[in-house]
Amino acid sequence: MTELEGDGPPSTGPVADPQGDPFLHTRFAVPARPVTFLRRERLTRHLDEALRTPLTMVNGAAGAGKTLLVADWAQTRDGPVVAWLTTDAAGQGPGMFWAYLLRALSASGIALPEDIGFPADASRVPPTLPARLAAGLSAREQPVVVVLDEYDRVAAPEIAEQLEFVLRHAGRGLRLVLVTRTEPLLPLHRYRAAGELTEIRGAELAFAPGEAAELLELHGLRLPPAAVRALLERTRGWAAGLRLCALAARQSPDPERYLEEFEVDHSTIADYLLAEVLRRQDDETQDLLLRVSLLDRFRPELADVLTRRSDAGAILARLSRGNAFVEHLGHGQYRLHPLFREILRAHLRMQRPGLEPELHRRAAEWLRRSGSLAEALGHGAAAGDWEFTTGALVDDLAIGQFFTGPRSGAVTELFSRMGQDTTGPAAQLVRAARELSRNGDGGGRAHLHRAERRLADYDGMVDGAADRAAVGLSRALLEALAARLAGSPGRAENAARAAGELREAVPDQLLDRHPELTALLLDHLGSARLWAGRFEAAREALSAVAGSEAGATTALPREDSLGRLALIDYLDGWLGRAERTARTALAETERFGLPRPSGSGVERLVLAAVAVERDELEQAQALLDASAEAHPAMRDPVLEAGRALVTARLHLARGDPRAALAAVEPQVPADVASPWVQGQVALVAATAHLSEGRTEAAAALLRRVPDDQAACAVGAARVQLAVGRPAEAVRLLDRARPEGSCGPAVTVRAALVRAQAAHQRGDAAASHRLVARALLEARRERLRRPFHEAGPWIRPLLDTASLRGLTSGWLVPGAAPPDGGPARHAHRPPPVVEELSGRERDVLRRLALMMSTEEIAADLYVSVNTVKTHLKSVYRKLSVSRRNEAVRRARELGLL
Incomplete structure (x- = not known):
């Protein structure tokens, strides 16, 4: 039995939707039929076809x-399990849609695979979710019937594409029923042509004369056939129109005449709802209906706040039972029929002008007290009360929502409507957060300074220490971010210390509700320390974020922290570890389906740097380009300097030293210079000068290289050797001792420097031994650049019989086999007629490393199908049919 088989209890899963609100279980309930419902057997029999076709x-x-x-x-x-979902137009992005659909399946007793993933952002869905769901459904012995009611509310084309993918690949395991007002964005023509679509359209839904007569009788009306036909002519068999007419007509002393005069255009229905529903209620009920029309959904307690009475519970229950366009959603919540609500809101504005802001304000205050912050902010903004709205956000420690989590876009959009007349400290903090989240440093620092000037007055106005601490913590977070963006490690440390002192005054449950605040603060602190060259202190702060509990609200700081931990590993020479950590960072926000740009892009920058070290230059360029997509609040000096350095090294690898110099020439704006950035820039520039014969310029740059960092010391030793100072190069290595603290990207270069120095003094045995050690270390990580940079002296060594085996298959094309036998060039086949493309060569190199198709796809950031396409082209061009033949032929031709 598969994980999706069985009709047992629902599987455990998230209790909240991607926006953090509890799931509305009424959306999974099959709607109840009213006592006046008329079953029409002709439609029921037609609907039975849904069990035989994939789509209905x-x-x-x-x-x-x-x-x-x-x-x-x-x-x-009787038959298969039915999962019902009533879709919702509000926030109906892919993430919200799939979160509710998964919950609907679970609520119907379908156990979902544990690895299916869960959307954390209303606008996005994890890319693996549709495939895993389809695979699970396809293995079922009995199909699942999924009914999507009001599917016309789903407007996002990507939802339709994902849904069609699941339907197509689920096979007999899924029967999809769409209840919709419009033609769905699905390839219906294909399903029609294949006979795989059951359709019930408006003409068939229309009531026939006999059915209309039965429906009217259920409403207590017995009309002659001519009157029924006349009503059908005017309503065209529209079910709601017939019911509205019946409801209105049974209150009239002459139903037949009333039906003759009744019109069903929009204005007439509006007049009817006002006259026959609203005005038939008593004054208290009318007042309640007008006031709650401002709410999407509401509880009786909130309705009491708006009316300042205590009778809402009884009134709403009565209206719901009487089908008076008030729907009970369950769990103590109600909502008005959307059309009725719209008419009531227009009537409220006309009859009681000026009351709306006051009602929004009351709703906002009640919702804030009840813990519904998002709704409270919306009503506060609608009331135009920005002091309340900004205060609610800051006091709840929710300032981090500007930067991370599924509501970041909504929060930024909400406060973009705030005018300049709101001047309190909370408003200034919100403005600073908005600027920092949209434009990086920009005007954020100016708003922070204004907030500081008002904090003293604020402290005098606020009684609670928790509220004062919340303001201080929010300010500390923004100050740490501004310091990070400005390259000011000292300011970041001060902000972190201030935050640590303030945390004691904040209730633990408030901090637990907003883990993003602590995660963001530590991420900013760790990045500032990284800029300062304090790698171990940076690692401590960043590791605390990376090791925190995963969640949608902390996904961005976790991704960014992992990316910067990967950067530290890269700078220390640990390429494999850096690559693994960077890929973990990429997966962090993808698992929650968060929108891009969702991070700093530093993890792609690290992967690009690793690709340069492996001499995979096309892949490095693609990753470097992708790293430019970054969250504005994460574009700090570390990222900008890293991009400049990787760009320069890529130019050097391509043999363009002038472009490399141009890449590192502009200084990254920062309050404090970064020692490691200065050293790395000097080494790149020195290498560029050396490649064009400017040894004096290269030697002069060594003064900028710090001598307390092993990686920089090794780079400086390479430059000293190149300018003719081998003894000084060896002394630098002896002092730095990189072998004890650095990874292969550093130690391999150190070994090659020592090998070249030995070669120059005529010690062939030592040179040979050191090159062999470097090859052994480099081979594990496919580290090619150091050998390409070493110069012509190393080529004869690499071609010796004892070293040829260490280079075979990954470094030197056409190398002899490891046993020292002759290379197989005697009967080399003719070269390929059609040259392999750069991407085909990338695939071929990984094929030689015995990587699977899936591993090659992951390594190149392409799909498995794309890899298969490249492999077919490689086989054709090499005139082979298998992998091992392709590798062997490529080696014979010197392509590997």
């Missing part, structure tokens, strides 16, 4: 009876 579409106008038809069918037939 019930398509008709609003009020055509679609939902009740499918609900009645789902509740009365």
Whole structure:
């Protein structure tokens, strides 16, 4: 039995949707049928076809009876499990849609695979989710019937593409029923041509004369056939129109005449709802309905706050039972029929102008007290009360939502409407956060200074220490970010110390509710320490973030911290570890489906740097280009300097020293210079000068290289050797002793410097031994650049019989076999007629390393199908049919 088989209890899973709100379980419930519901057997029999075709579409106008038809069918037939989901137009992005659909499957008793993933952002979905869901469904013995009610609310094309993918690949394991007002964005023509689509459209949904007469009788109306036909002519069999007419007509002393005069255009229905629903209620009920029309959904307690009475519970229960366009959602929540709500809001503005802001303000205050911060902020903004709204955000320690989490875009958009007349400290902090999240440092620092000037007055106005601490913590977070962006490690340390002192005054549950604040603060501190060259202190702060509990709200600082930990590993020469950590960083936000740019891009920068070291220059360029996509609040000097250095090294690898010099010539703006950046820039520039014969310029740059960093010392030793100072080069290595602290990217270069120095003094045995040691270390990490940079002296050594085996297959093309026998060139086949492309060579190199198709795809950041396409082209061009033949032929031709 597969993980999706069985109709047992629902699997455990997230209890909140991607926006952090509890799941609305009423969206998974099959709607109840009213006592006046008329079952129409002709439609039910047609709907039975849904069990035999993958896709069923019930398509008709609003009020055509679609939902009740499918609900009645789902509740009365025997057969497979039915999972029901009523879609929602509000925030209906891919992430929200799939989160609710997974929850609907779970609620119907379908156990989901543990690795399926869960969307954490309303606008995105993890890319592996549709494939894993389809695979699980395809293995079921009995299909699952999934009903998507009100599917016309789903407007995102990517949702339709993902849904069609699941439907196509789930096979017999899924039967999809769409209840919709519009044509869905699916390839319906293909399903029609294959006979795999069941359709019930508006014409078929329309009531026939006999059905209309039965429906009217259920409402207590017995009309002559001519009157029924006349009503059908005017309503065209529209179910809601018939019901509205019946409801109105049964209150009239002359129903037949009333129906003759009744019109069903929009304004008439609006007049009807006001006259026959609203005005038939008592004054208290009318007042309540008008006031709650400002709310999407609400509890009786909130309705009482808006009316300043205590009778909302009884009134709402009565209205719901009486089908008076008030729907009980369960769990104590209600909502108005959307059309009724719209009409009531317009009526409220006309009848009671000026009341709306006050109602929004009351709703905002109640929602804040009840813990519904997001809704409270929305109503505070609608009221135009920005002092309250900014204060609520800051006091709740939610300032980090500007930068990370699924609500970051919504929060930024909400406060973009705030005018300049709000001048309190909370407002200035919010403005600073908004500027920092959108434009990096920009005007954020100016708003921080304004907030500081107002904090003293604020302290005098606020009684609670927790509120004062919340303001201080929010300020410390923004100050740490501004310091990071400015390259000011001292300011970042001061902000972190201030935050540590303030944490004691904040309730633990408030800090637990917003883990992103601590994660962001430590991430900013760690990056500032990294800029200062304090690698171990930076690693401590960044590791605390990377090791924190994963979640959507902390995904960005976790990704960024992992990327910077990878950068430290790279700078210390540990390429393999840097690559693994960088890939973990990439997966961090992808697992939650967060939007891009979702991080600093430093992890792609590290992967580009690793690719340069492996001489995979096309891949390095692609990764370098991708690293430019970065969150504005993460574009700090570490990132900018790193991009300049990797760009310069890529130019050097391509033999363009002038471009390399141009890449590192502009200084990265920062309050404090970074010692390691200065040293790395000097070494890159020195290498560029040496390649063009300017030895004096190269030697002069060594004064900028710090002597307390092993990696820089090794680079300086290489330059000393190149300018003719081998003894000084060896002394530098002896003092730095990189072998005890650095990885192969540093120690291999150190060994090669010693080998070249030995070669120059005529010690062939020592030179040979050191080159062999360097090859052994480099081979594990496919580290090619140091040997390409070493110069012509090393080539004869690499071609010796004893070293040829260490280079075979990864460094030197056409090398002899490891046993020292002759290279197989005597009967070399003719060269390929069609040259291999750069990407085909990339695939071929990885093929030679015995990497699987999946591993090659992951390494090149392409799909498995793309790799297979390249392999087919390689086989054709090399005139082979298998992998081992392709590798052997490529070696014979000197392509590897």
